[in-house]
Amino acid sequence: MPLLTINNLRKSYRTPDGGRATVVDVEQFALGAQQHLALRGESGSGKTTFLNLIAGILKPDDGSIVLDGADIARMGEAQRDALRAANIGYIFQTFNLLQGYTALQNVELAMSFGRGVDRAFAKQLLVDVGLSERMQYRPQQLSVGQQQRVAVARALANHPRLVLADEPTGNLDMRRAGEALAIIRELCTKNGAALLLVSHATDVLNQFDDVVDFHELNRAFDSDMRDAQSPTRAAAL
Amino acid sequence: MSAKPATITDAHSPPARGRLGLGAIVTIILRSLRRHAFSTSITVLATALAVGLVMSVFVIQEQANRAFTGGDVGYDxxxxxxxxxxxxxxxxxxxxxxxxxxxxxxxxxxxxxxxxxxxxxxxxxxxxxxxxxxxxxxxxxxxxxxxxxxxxxxxxxxxxxxxxxxxxxxxxxxxxxxxxxxxxxxxxxxxxxxxxxxxxxxxxxxxxxxxxxxxxxxxxxxxxxxxxxxxxxxxxxxxxxxxxxxxxxxxxxxxxxxxxxxxxxxxxxxxxxxxxxxxxxxxxxxxxxxxxPIAAVMGDLFNKIGWIARVLELVAYLVVLVSAAAILASIYNTINERRREFAILRALGARRLIVFASIVGESALIGLLGAVGGFALYGVILSVAAQVIRDQTGVAIGVWNYHPVMAWAVPGMVALGGLIGVVPALKAYATDVATNLAPHS
Structure with missing residues (x-):
């Protein structure tokens, strides 16, 4: 049984001229427990909206998002917040670390919204991402690569069943991108979390056995843009 | 490190510590106060001045009244x-x-x-x-x-x-x-x-x-x-x-x-x-x-000049309102720059209520710090005033003699701070997560 099942998911926005533009229209999608899957897609393809829907940050217009038996689409906002805090880790392209907080505090604050602060585990996560000497550093005192590692540790803070990664290596050079991706996958494996990663970088996508072309998945994607893309590798769900 | 995957059922009822988020709220409040230390200090000082002034006005008025009309001077x-x-x-x-x-x-x-x-x-x-x-x-x-x-x-x-x-x-x-x-x-x-x-x-x-x-x-x-x-x-x-x-x-x-x-x-x-x-x-x-009787003669005097006391009270209340406005302005101005912070917190699972409570709490805490400072300032003002009154009239005023204003100054200022904080808190509460978690891909 898949960890995540999506059916007929639709999300549209009101346009400035008063109409509605559909951004996400996914008929079916599934992700197995502890599966690592990559979504290929260019900027503006609706990948972030898709991840935000799965994370419960956005509420869909229609469809279902079932995570381990619970339909996120039917939940109220508070329930979605609680589910996200306890079960979903989110890694952003720009890391989105809290600037006034140390690396350790960034991880612990995420814990405080979920299952409660477990300082020992927070420190262990930072050790695992190679920041044992940088726990008390604030983001601005860390390199870009180190900041991404803090973001990875934070995403794993609440023992999530699912980790969402939105262009997690987009701000890193090739060497650091490879290191960051390895850490993300290693930690997800170690913690038993499934990984759903979106990227347009071929180097990143090549690291995955399971790659889905988001342009194919998302029926809302403009056909002109679809023609402009050339999927290199796709994997069936 | 061992894998400890949670079940989704847990998500509906996370542990109390996480659900209440009190620790997170305190952390967010203290971090914000430290980050805006200068404006916070100014606001706390303004609040302290207001509280100190209100307390001084009430206590001096009451004690002067009692000293000149209430005591047994030994003669009728x-x-x-x-x-x-x-x-x-x-x-x-x-x-x-x-x-x-x-x-x-x-x-x-x-x-x-x-x-x-x-x-x-x-x-x-x-x-x-x-x-x-x-x-x-x-x-x-x-x-x-x-x-x-x-x-x-x-x-x-x-x-x-x-x-x-x-x-x-x-x-x-x-x-x-x-x-x-x-x-x-x-x-x-x-x-x-x-x-x-x-x-x-x-x-x-x-x-x-x-x-x-x-x-x-x-x-x-x-x-x-x-x-x-x-x-x-x-x-x-x-x-x-x-x-x-x-x-x-x-x-x-x-x-x-x-x-x-x-x-x-x-x-x-x-x-x-x-x-x-x-x-x-x-x-x-x-x-x-x-x-x-002597007390009545002095009572008449205080009745006649009672309007001065009313004016002083009014001024003191206005100063309190100004300090409340200062709290409002200092926090409200930070909300825009903190929108991304709120969005990140929400993306991490913080409920809107936690964001709301952290702003109200921050405002109330500024009120509390101001009130505590106001107490200290009151002590200074009253000590000086008591000395002047003693020198001029011989009448002694007890700086720390109980007056009801001492009981309600602190909770009152905390409540006012919290109430004022609702305005920026509503703004923070309404922060849209997705649009503030730039960039989109």
């Missing part, structure tokens, strides 16, 4: 020359203002013999020493006078009451403190009831301090007491008694018809005596004025 009434009752009370009881004039000695003698008068003590004024008023009186002040119910004037060790036949003086504790006079010290009185730096006219009469009274926390602490005969005989003084001018001669007894008093302090055996004398002296007589 004051008899003096025809004129203002208020001037009479201020002059004779609080040793302020000038004397409205003198009365013949016979008036005092009549009252002393009145069967309904328990105590009659004559005061004669006209001189000072370094600004401290010299009051001529009788030894009844030390033997029969009682204040605050049963207390009489007590002396520090080695002191005693003056001998009515000698040039001896008893000084109040504040006089001793401020002038440096001690038992055995000598001084020459100056003419007039107020000190004039340019007028160096000192009487030739030299007085010896024989006693220092212990603090009474009243105007008596700033008085120099000498025998009333000493006032009569003070070099340069001319008596008019019953009308004719008379200059006392050394060694020659002064006939009673030439003696005069500035006031007669009265204590009645029964309140009816006051009513009777009030009718006799104030309504039917033309020579004298009876200020009775």
């Amino acid at each position: 009434a004051v008899l003096g020359a025809r004129g203002s009752k208020l001037q009479l009370v201020l002059n004779a009881v609080f040793h302020l203002e000038t004397s409205p004039g003198n009365l013949p000695w016979s008036v005092y003698q009549r009252l002393k013999l009145d069967p309904q008068v328990e105590l009659a003590i004559p005061y004669a004024v006209g001189d000072n020493y370094q600004g401290y008023r010299i009051v001529g009186t009788t030894t009844d002040l030390f033997t029969k006078y009682r204040f605050d119910g049963t207390q009489q004037l007590e002396f520090y060790d080695g002191g005693r009451g003056f001998d009515a036949q000698r040039k001896e003086a008893v000084i109040g504790s504040l006089v001793a403190q401020r002038t440096g006079l001690r038992v055995g010290s000598h001084f020459n009185p100056s003419h007039g009831v107020t000190h004039n730096e340019h007028d160096h006219h000192h009487h030739e009469d030299e007085y010896t301090v024989v006693g220092i009274t212990k603090p009474t926390n009243s105007a008596n602490d700033r008085v120099i007491w000498i025998p009333i005969d000493g006032i009569f005989r003070m070099e340069g003084h001319v008596l008019r008694g019953e009308g004719r001018t008379y200059t006392p001669k050394p060694g020659v007894p002064i006939p009673d018809e030439h003696k005069e008093v500035s006031a007669v302090m009265l204590r009645f055996k029964h309140p009816m005596a006051g009513a009777r004398l009030d009718a006799t002296i104030n309504r039917n007589g033309k020579e004298a004025t009876l200020a009775w």
Whole structure:
């Protein structure tokens, strides 16, 4: 049984001229427990909206998002917040670390919204991402690569069943991108979390056995843009 | 490190610690205060000033009212020359203002013999020493006078009451403190009831301090007491008694018809005596004025100047409102720059309520810090004010005497801070997560 099942998911926005533009229209999608899957897609393809829907940050217009038996689409906002805090880790392209907080505090604050602060585990996560000497550093005192590692540790803070990664290596050079991706996958494996990663970088996508072309998945994607893309590798769900 | 995947069921009821998010709220509040330390400090200072001002206004007003109208000054009434009752009370009881004039000695003698008068003590004024008023009186002040119910004037060790036949003086504790006079010290009185730096006219009469009274926390602490005969005989003084001018001669007894008093302090055996004398002296007589009851006379004064107190209260409340507005402005201005922070917190699973509560809590905490600072500031303001009032009137004000404002200042300011915080908190509450988690891909 898949960890995540999506059916007929639709999300549209009101346009400035008063109409509605559909951004996400996914008929079916599934992700197995502890599966690592990559979504290929260019900027503006609706990948972030898709991840935000799965994370419960956005509420869909229609469809279902079932995570381990619970339909996120039917939940109220508070329930979605609680589910996200306890079960979903989110890694952003720009890391989105809290600037006034140390690396350790960034991880612990995420814990405080979920299952409660477990300082020992927070420190262990930072050790695992190679920041044992940088726990008390604030983001601005860390390199870009180190900041991404803090973001990875934070995403794993609440023992999530699912980790969402939105262009997690987009701000890193090739060497650091490879290191960051390895850490993300290693930690997800170690913690038993499934990984759903979106990227347009071929180097990143090549690291995955399971790659889905988001342009194919998302029926809302403009056909002109679809023609402009050339999927290199796709994997069936 | 072991994998401990949670079940989704857990998501609906995470542990209480996480669900309440109190630790997170405290962390967010403290982080924000530290991050905006400068503006926070200014806001806390403004709030402290407001709270300190409000507390000071209320306490000084209440204590001054009580000090001048509530305490037992030891007398029920004051008899003096025809004129203002208020001037009479201020002059004779609080040793302020000038004397409205003198009365013949016979008036005092009549009252002393009145069967309904328990105590009659004559005061004669006209001189000072370094600004401290010299009051001529009788030894009844030390033997029969009682204040605050049963207390009489007590002396520090080695002191005693003056001998009515000698040039001896008893000084109040504040006089001793401020002038440096001690038992055995000598001084020459100056003419007039107020000190004039340019007028160096000192009487030739030299007085010896024989006693220092212990603090009474009243105007008596700033008085120099000498025998009333000493006032009569003070070099340069001319008596008019019953009308004719008379200059006392050394060694020659002064006939009673030439003696005069500035006031007669009265204590009645029964309140009816006051009513009777009030009718006799104030309504039917033309020579004298009876200020009775003393508390009512001072109460009238406070009623008349009550509008000043109201204005001060209004100003204090306005200052509190301004400080509340300062809290609002300081937090509201940070909300825009913190939108991304709120979006990140929400993306991590923080409920809107946590974001809302952290802003309200921050505002309330600024109110709390300001109120605590206000307490300290109040202590400073009251200490200075108490010193000034003590110096000017002799009346002691208790800086930390309980007043209801002390109980509600802190919770009131915290509540106001929290209430004000609702405005920026609503703005933070409405932060859209997705649009503030840039960039999109």
